[in-house]
Amino acid sequence: MELRNRVALITGGSQGIGEAIARKFAGAGAKCAIVASSDANKAGKIAKEIKRGARAYAANVTRPAEVKRLVERVIADFGRIDILVNAAGVFYPTPAGETKTADMNRMIDINLKGTWNVINAVVPHMKARGAGNIINMASVAGQVAIPAYPIYCATKAGIIMMTKSLATELSRSGIHVNAIAPGNTETPMNEDIRTDPALRPVLDFMAMLTPSGRTYSTAEEMANVALFLASPVTGRPMYGAIITADEGFAAGLFVAG
Amino acid sequence: MRFADKVVLVTGGSQGIGEAICRRFAAEGAIAAVVASGDRAKAQGVADAIIADGGRAEAFVCDVSDVGQIEKLVADVLASLGRIDVLVNSAGVFYPTRIGETDEDMFDRMCDINLKGCFFACDAVAQHMIERGEGGRIINLGSGAGVSGRSNYIVYSATKAGVIHMTRSLGVALAPHGINVNAIAPGNTATPMNENVRTEPEYAEIRETIARNTPSRRLFADASEIAGAALFLASDDANAMYGATMLMDEGSTAGY
Secondary structure, three states, X not given: OOOOOOEEEEEOOOOHHHHXXXXXXXXXXXXXXXXXXXXXXXXXHHHHXXXXXXXXXXXXXXXXXXXXXXXXXXXXXXXXXXXXEEOOOOOXXXXXXXXXXXXXXXXXXXXHHXXXXXXXXXXXXXXHHOOEEEEEEOOHHHOOOOOOOHHHHHHHHHHHHHHHHHHHHHHHHOEEEEEEEEOXXXXXXXXHHHHOHHHHHHHHHHHHOOOOOOOOEEHHHHHHHHHHHHOOOOOOOOOOOEEEEOOOOOOOOOOOO | OOOOOOEEEEEOOOOHHHHHHHHHHHHOOOEEEEEEOOOHHHHHHXXXXXXXXXXXXXXXXXXXXXXXXXXXXXXXXXXXHOOOOEEEEOOOOOOOEOOOOOOHHHHHHHHHHHHHHHHHHHHHHHHHHHHHOOOEEEEEEOOHHHOOOOOOEHHHHHHHXXXXXXXXXXXXXXXXHOEEEEEEEEOOEOXXXXXXXXXXXXXXHHHXXXXXXXXXXXXXXXXXXXXXHHHHHHOHHHOOOOOXXXXXXXXXXXXX
């Protein structure tokens, strides 16, 4: 029970990796504030299942004022925020010459600015307490490029460097900032790639580039890494680290023979 | 008991981070093969302490800069303990190699132990793991100095960058065999290897440099904390990890 009574705010907590983290953290004793992007009922369903006083919220992370209200409500409800997990994010292709400005903006607004907005709102509270633990969800696509996803790659690379810069700034205040770079992980965000026959070439491409032969990790495995970072024992020396958990995707090329 | 009856071979296991790794694995049920570089009594001391705590351990000796000794070590461990489930390459040396003050022997010795020794230990143990067909775990010790440069530890930082990058290639090479190869990159960690830096007056300037470059203000992590990452990487929690490096350095290499 390494997170006993710790309060964790988890954006993107109503599905995928965020949901798995909420379940894992609750299992380790944490009280979770689960944030869905718009549908509080989705978050509510998870909160009801994991118990331990978990509560559901909805907030659009692209709107700073809404995020600020969210943080105030969570602090009012739980008394404090010990852990922030930024798992809200979107994933879709943005091929050059074929991408609407609105789609490009939406991805940057959610993945990069959204992560920043929540951090910016939570940090004054953590600074005042002299403690905190922030975990950002980056991606292996922020370390190695994949074709047709330039904006996704750029937002995730942005999160990686934002994580490192924040670590240098906030470790002085006792706040850990680290990131996880998952590879392909089985979540609703990529269900289409895993199941839609039209996207079979994308799936084959991912399989070809996955040394372990396991094209998709599980969301729970990413939650295991998050728990390691969030734990005051195992995560203690960790600031500005990017933990790649990607079936070997980013490590290099598997050359047969 | 996450590691009940697993055989964990730890080079550099007789002191510092390697010793902490041996103790923590043994505390969770593993059989620790504790390897000292030359002084068997040191490895035996760690093994005896583990046994006194109710754990299981056996002492070995191996100079990892000698490939013949690595082959003999692996044969000895297999003869005595039957198999190797986890290899931790913690053997390493750390000394300054400044411009104008580094001779060829200093360069060769550091490369032979830190880089060549790590490769051939992986090579020997991986062949056993492949033959056995049940996968395995290999954990290499990189360093924060392998992520960003060190003006006075030029060769050390190069060998550790080499270990981190070799881990990527090994991760890819051995992933199809179910062998997870990953690394830990500790920052300054309190061990006998840097006792002089932590305590002696002539190292005051280095301590000030470390203080300036440690955002968390905790100048030295505990060896047991680094061991925590080794246990994590050897556990099922790290099933998705191949070729990765866990930086545990109090923020020192994230930037300035």
